[in-house]
Amino acid sequence: MKNSLIIALDFANKNEVSNFLKAFENEKLFLKVGMELFYQEGPSIIHDLKEQGHKIFLDLKLHDIPNTVKSAMKGLARLNCDLVNVHAAGGFEMMESALEGLEAGTIAGNKRPACIAVTQLTSTSEEQMKKEQLIQVPLEESVLHYAALASKAKLDGVVCSTFEARSIHQSLGSSFLTVAPGIRLKTDNVQDQKRVATPEYAKSEGVSTIVVGRSITQSDQPLEKYLTFKRSWEGVFS
Numbered sequence: 723m724k725n726s727l728i729i730a731l732d733f734a735n736k737n738e739v740s741n742f743l744k745a746f747e748n749e750k751l752f753l754k755v756g757m758e759l760f761y762q763e764g765p766s767i768i769h770d771l772k773e774q775g776h777k778i779f780l781d782l783k784l785h786d787i788p789n790t791v792k793s794a795m796k797g798l799a800r801l802n803c804d805l806v807n808v809h810a811a812g813g814f815e816m817m818e819s820a821l822e823g824l825e826a827g828t829i830a831g832n833k834r835p836a837c838i839a840v841t842q843l844t845s846t847s848e849e850q851m852k853k854e855q856l857i858q859v860p861l862e863e864s865v866l867h868y869a870a871l872a873s874k875a876k877l878d879g880v881v882c883s884t885f886e887a888r889s890i891h892q893s894l895g896s897s898f899l900t901v902a903p904g905i906r907l908k909t910d911n912v913q914d915q916k917r918v919a920t921p922e923y924a925k926s927e928g929v930s931t932i933v934v935g936r937s938i939t940q941s942d943q944p945l946e947k948y949l950t951f952k953r954s955w956e957g958v959f960s
């Protein structure tokens with residue numbers, strides 16, 4: 723799970739996914755299926771991608787009452803993904819219930835999917851958080867608070883930006899996962915992301931795993947762009 727580069731497959735349907743993956747013929751990838759694709763294609767997209775040998779992060783960001791999240795996670799566990807997530811704002815009890823559901827639904831012999839909690843979305847700025855969520859502490863403190871809550875609920879880590887990863891590892895240890903989206907090369911368009919960093923900077927801040935979407939998926943040369951990200955992330959610059 724650590725040191726991975728996850729590609730966010732934010733596509734509308736299976737056809738777009740298979741067109742995109744044509745360029746990656748021999749690569750075994752770590753792919754993120756989010757709401758856009760899953761709501762359209764359902765569990766069959768997970769089965770297809772797993773059959774092709776890819777690892778899967780199913781990013782549905784569950785956020786509901788504990789009982790609903792527990793039951794939903796029980797169902798999702800049967801898809802045998804590698805990683806799933808919830809919103810930490812759903813609370814401690816909801817996060818505990820998410821894990822209970824995952825454990826109950828994991829088929830004997832399979833590994834329970836790792837479960838991480840979204841802290842403050844990387845599309846949120848500190849100013850926006852204060853104005854819209856009425857959270858008056860600095861954004862980093864809010865992220866750290868959510869990370870501590872997720873750790874207390876025995877989750878495997880959090881989704882955060884690069885800028886909070888170092889403090890999270892300092893207080894919760896290096897094995898607690900920090901999964902950072904909002905990753906761009908210096909020349910890329912940041913689009914709707916607010917807390918954005920390069921792969922090199924993410925590595926230097928101790929981020930466990932990065933998530934990259936549009937910079938790769940909307941590129942004219944997706945394989946080349948992926949390899950550029952991978953080299954930067956892995957620290958190979960030649």
Ligand SMILES: O=C(O)c1cc(=O)[nH]c(=O)n1[C@@H]1O[C@H](COP(=O)(O)O)[C@@H](O)[C@H]1O
Pocket residue numbers: 730732756781783807840842843844845881882903904905913915933934935936937
């Ligand atoms: O949970 C996530 O994956 C997530 C959390 C977050 O705080 N920010 C964030 O961008 N994401 C996801 O990460 C991906 C980032 O995509 P790009 O901005 O295109 O690189 C998207 O699929 C988002 O849904």
